[in-house]
Amino acid sequence: MTWVRMVLVSLAVVVAISVAYPAAAQPDSPATGLGPSDTSLMHGDLASTDTTGHRGPGRGARLAASSVPGGACAATFVGSDGMPVALCTQFVATSPPAFAAPTVVLFDPRTAQPLASRQLTKGGLLGGVYGYLDAHDRVVVADGSGSILRVAHRKTPSGWQVYVDDHVDVSGHIPADDAITGLAPDFDGRVWFATTRGVVGTVDGSKQVRSTRLPRGEELGNGLSIRRSGASILTTHALYEMTANPGAAPRVVWRRAYDRGPARKPGQLTWGSGTTPTYFGPGGDGWVAIVDNADRPDLRVFRSDDGSEVCRVRAFDRSGPGTENSPMAWGNSLVIPSTYGYQYPPMAVTGPAVPADAPFAGGATRIDVDENGCRRVWENSDRIATLPKLSRADGLIHALGYGPPVPGTPQQLGPVNYIATDFETGRRVETRRVGTAPIDEPLELTGTITSDGTLWQATLGQMLKIAPSVR
Numbered sequence: 001m002t003w004v005r006m007v008l009v010s011l012a013v014v015v016a017i018s019v020a021y022p023a024a025a026q027p028d029s030p031a032t033g034l035g036p037s038d039t040s041l042m043h044g045d046l047a048s049t050d051t052t053g054h055r056g057p058g059r060g061a062r063l064a065a066s067s068v069p070g071g072a073c074a075a076t077f078v079g080s081d082g083m084p085v086a087l088c089t090q091f092v093a094t095s096p097p098a099f100a101a102p103t104v105v106l107f108d109p110r111t112a113q114p115l116a117s118r119q120l121t122k123g124g125l126l127g128g129v130y131g132y133l134d135a136h137d138r139v140v141v142a143d144g145s146g147s148i149l150r151v152a153h154r155k156t157p158s159g160w161q162v163y164v165d166d167h168v169d170v171s172g173h174i175p176a177d178d179a180i181t182g183l184a185p186d187f188d189g190r191v192w193f194a195t196t197r198g199v200v201g202t203v204d205g206s207k208q209v210r211s212t213r214l215p216r217g218e219e220l221g222n223g224l225s226i227r228r229s230g231a232s233i234l235t236t237h238a239l240y241e242m243t244a245n246p247g248a249a250p251r252v253v254w255r256r257a258y259d260r261g262p263a264r265k266p267g268q269l270t271w272g273s274g275t276t277p278t279y280f281g282p283g284g285d286g287w288v289a290i291v292d293n294a295d296r297p298d299l300r301v302f303r304s305d306d307g308s309e310v311c312r313v314r315a316f317d318r319s320g321p322g323t324e325n326s327p328m329a330w331g332n333s334l335v336i337p338s339t340y341g342y343q344y345p346p347m348a349v350t351g352p353a354v355p356a357d358a359p360f361a362g363g364a365t366r367i368d369v370d371e372n373g374c375r376r377v378w379e380n381s382d383r384i385a386t387l388p389k390l391s392r393a394d395g396l397i398h399a400l401g402y403g404p405p406v407p408g409t410p411q412q413l414g415p416v417n418y419i420a421t422d423f424e425t426g427r428r429v430e431t432r433r434v435g436t437a438p439i440d441e442p443l444e445l446t447g448t449i450t451s452d453g454t455l456w457q458a459t460l461g462q463m464l465k466i467a468p469s470v471r
Helices: 003-011
Strands: 062-067 072-078 084-092 098-107 114-119 131-133 139-142 147-156 159-169 180-185 191-195 199-203 209-213 225-227 230-234 238-243 251-257 278-280 287-291 298-303 309-314 328-330 333-337 364-370 373-380 389-391 396-402 414-422 428-437 455-458 463-467
Touching: 062 428, 072 131, 072 455, 084 139, 084 455, 098 139, 098 159, 131 180, 139 180, 180 225, 225 278, 238 287, 278 328, 309 364, 309 373, 328 389, 396 428, 428 463
Parallel strands: 114 159
Antiparallel strands: 062 463, 072 084, 084 098, 098 114, 131 139, 139 147, 147 159, 180 191, 191 199, 199 209, 225 230, 230 238, 238 251, 278 287, 287 298, 298 309, 328 333, 333 364, 364 373, 389 396, 396 414, 414 428, 455 463
16 A cells, blocks of 8 residues: 555545754844744755754653644744744645645644644645745745745734735746746845746845746756855756846856766655755855765765865765755764655656655765765664754754664554754664654654744644653
């Protein structure tokens, strides 16, 4: 029985879906208009390091609250008002199964119960999952009608309300069969966007839209990363460093093709690299890293300014040979989880996988980088099933995942655990059961860690509030 069929049979409804640590990544400038640091972006910061300055639940973690939000929430943000808000997409039990339009959902910070929501027009990846929180606690997200929206929330005499507070129409720059995949602010107050079919554009403070198109046939299935001088964008064929002068459309600074392999791998969404580019290293953004899609994928590290290669090494030794997750970065270190064999819903992927399926072996590895090359520090067997967060405050990697595979048991069925792993050693320091698949299938969704140490993490059917132990 396939994973999707198990979900449908189980739910039978529309499923809602340390040592001295390295320096922190570059701070995000107030000019970006971002909300609170560490809880306003899907990948933690503009450099996509997937790190946070907040301590996580860690040892003694507990499930403090949970709810059924009516969708699988791919990204969760927490604003200056302390209110969690998420981009959630329903998984509709049709034949064939499909994703419905995304919904912005507001949650009670104490009970995790949904307070209000606003459905958007269906867009690109998983219906529309990339967005961020601005300085006014509004979710900035693209919808399927070709608009970039700012979705706010407020309390009224009749209760909480989620509403569209502002929008910019960019449909004139996007073909009818295309949709925005990536969205992020830059250090000059503009919003960058990238579409599935390779349109890259900016929107400035006066709502002027400017765009350029990358070579036809190159598609995007991931987010984009931002540094002070431009953006890093990864297509199914190549890595691009781009910049945009005031009043001008984005332009390519350099392009580096990579080995995209013979086909999409099981555990990845598209045929090509599954990683969002990660800026790290000298100055916080001197290097940019991706993992390619070769038969035995390589970690590729380039100098951000000119695209010259810093180092190249096999991404995994014992782990599954592929990843859909962005590398976590701290100082000159990268941590890469393997997603090879992970079973995404069929409507989330593009094209057949080769092989058609594979065991979800999992595994994660830490690789340190310097001008002399790449060096593997450790590799473990963690079967991480969410986009993890690396805390610079406690030195732990926080995620949801599975235990070791059990022969004769479907690989994504059974206990779902909160896991915390030591960044220095790769050893697990906490395993706490917080759910059961398929209801709580983690689906490689993204959580966020707040200043009180709480991990807000969605699964296929629930929103989980995982908190530190009560002392």
